[in-house]
Amino acid sequence: MTIQPRRPTIADVARAAGVSTSTASVVFSGKVNVAEATRRRVLDAAAELGYAGPDPRAASLRRGRSGIVGVVLSAHLRHAFLDPVTTAMMDGLTDALTDASAGLLLLRDDPQGDDPPPIAEAPVDAVVLIGCSARTRAAVETVRQRGLPVVVIEGAAGEGVPRVTLDNREASAAIARHLRDLGHERVAEITLPMEPARERGPVTPARLRAATVDVALDRLAGFREVFPDAPVVSAAGNLIDEGMIAARALLTDEAGKRLPDAERPTAIVAQSDLLAVGAMRAAEDLGLRVPEDLSVVGFDGIAVDGLGDQRLTTIVQPAIEKGRAAGAQIARMLAGEPGESVHFTCRFREGTTTAPPAGR
Numbered sequence: 001m002t003i004q005p006r007r008p009t010i011a012d013v014a015r016a017a018g019v020s021t022s023t024a025s026v027v028f029s030g031k032v033n034v035a036e037a038t039r040r041r042v043l044d045a046a047a048e049l050g051y052a053g054p055d056p057r058a059a060s061l062r063r064g065r066s067g068i069v070g071v072v073l074s075a076h077l078r079h080a081f082l083d084p085v086t087t088a089m090m091d092g093l094t095d096a097l098t099d100a101s102a103g104l105l106l107l108r109d110d111p112q113g114d115d116p117p118p119i120a121e122a123p124v125d126a127v128v129l130i131g132c133s134a135r136t137r138a139a140v141e142t143v144r145q146r147g148l149p150v151v152v153i154e155g156a157a158g159e160g161v162p163r164v165t166l167d168n169r170e171a172s173a174a175i176a177r178h179l180r181d182l183g184h185e186r187v188a189e190i191t192l193p194m195e196p197a198r199e200r201g202p203v204t205p206a207r208l209r210a211a212t213v214d215v216a217l218d219r220l221a222g223f224r225e226v227f228p229d230a231p232v233v234s235a236a237g238n239l240i241d242e243g244m245i246a247a248r249a250l251l252t253d254e255a256g257k258r259l260p261d262a263e264r265p266t267a268i269v270a271q272s273d274l275l276a277v278g279a280m281r282a283a284e285d286l287g288l289r290v291p292e293d294l295s296v297v298g299f300d301g302i303a304v305d306g307l308g309d310q311r312l313t314t315i316v317q318p319a320i321e322k323g324r325a326a327g328a329q330i331a332r333m334l335a336g337e338p339g340e341s342v343h344f345t346c347r348f349r350e351g352t353t354t355a356p357p358a359g360r
């Protein structure tokens with residue numbers, strides 16, 4: 001059996017440096033001025049012993065905190081970090097928590113079998129839930145039962161829980177009006193996943209009644225303010241490939257052949273830029289030109305590769321700022337202050353992927 005060497009302690013450093021343990025401690029804390037010669041002697045002894053500094057676990061025990069903020073995501077992590085909006089929010093969240101010296105622990109919100117959800121037992125001081133999940137409310141209740149500060153980014157939070165929200169419905173209605181003003185009448189939409197099962201296919205009234213993902217529902221509601229009877233299909237994820245699959249369902253018949261011009265949509269609204277790029281690629285594969293034969297719009301305002309000279313017409317959302325706002329509220333609550341909800345608005349950005357329908 002291999003015996004692991006004992007980790008050197010501050011007491012070991014003090015003995016090697018010929019000082020008291022308290023003197024060695026204040027050298028590492030930096031909270032009290034120490035004579036330079038003494039400081040140098042302590043640091044040299046620490047280097048020789050391989051002592052890197054106080055064990056953060058001990059400090060955590062003294063404070064009664066772990067120094068960790070849990071971030072609960074609704075998707076597989078491999079999918080979540082393919083989403084540029086998620087990564088931008090995480091950047092903003094990390095920025096805001098820097099001063100609080102908090103690390104992040106990434107968790108999914110779904111339990112495995114009969115096990116409790118991961119957030120029920122995770123060693124965290126506070127929690128940020130990134131919405132778009134039917135399980136968000138249950139996760140919030142789990143966190144509140146633990147007495148931890150919690151902030152929800154775009155999800156169902158319940159009374160008294162600070163939220164970071166976005167004007168999804170209003171922004172979606174604005175981009176739908178843009179297409180209507182250009183003269184489009186046959187317009188279809190591709191939605192983000194609408195339920196935990198991430199079902200792909202037409203959005204029927206029954207599916208709509210069972211849908212639970214707030215972001216997808218709000219964006220669809222804004223679209224249908226302008227095009228109430230338009231066909232809608234849902235994607236199984238926020239991926240370019242999913243946008244291609246959904247767009248082909250809207251542009252082709254059951255045999256996979258392109259619909260006649262008089263029957264197919266002249267414009268597609270996608271609930272994300274990644275889905276919009278997928279729709280553009282599907283159109284290209286079918287011999288349709290964007291925007292001459294098909295207008296395409298997105299939502300997010302991210303940088304997307306593969307558009308060539310095209311600039312996507314889209315809605316720009318402040319993803320980094322959403323993350324920063326969530327982190328700022330967590331920091332407030334950890335400091336004993338009440339958290340507050342923060343609301344953001346989007347802006348419309350016209351590109352080159354929309355034009356009047358052919359013949360107008």
